[in-house]
Amino acid sequence: MTVTQANERIQAIWFVVSQIPKGKVSSYGQVARMAGLPGLSRYVGYALKQLPEETEIPWFRVLNSQGRISFPTGSPAYLRQQSQLILDGVEVQQGKVNLKHFGWAP
DNA sequence: TCCTTGACGGAGA
């Protein structure tokens, strides 16, 4: 993995995430596949971690395969993501989102 | 190099 290749991957991931429409959510695994990086779900988390605080990219629309927020329950990050989802009109109950918001395809 | 750490995912129990 050269630095350039890593940057390309990160760009691809950010792009895919930027396409997730409001009111919909996706999973790390799905984003990885759509970015042409099957099996690199963990890398998606790494890529999102690189986003600047003020980013416009909807990182909060990415959940784990169980439809749960991948931050420790109650942590600042967890609460931020949860409130952002609610602002999107996404139903979050017991830390899990309603399946109807899942499965987005361009 | 070797070892540990994840914003993961899937199979079992």
Next chain:
DNA sequence: ATCTCCGCCAAGG
């Protein structure tokens, strides 16, 4: 439905 355990794979020490 919940919780472990294990495989995965790039990064960072």
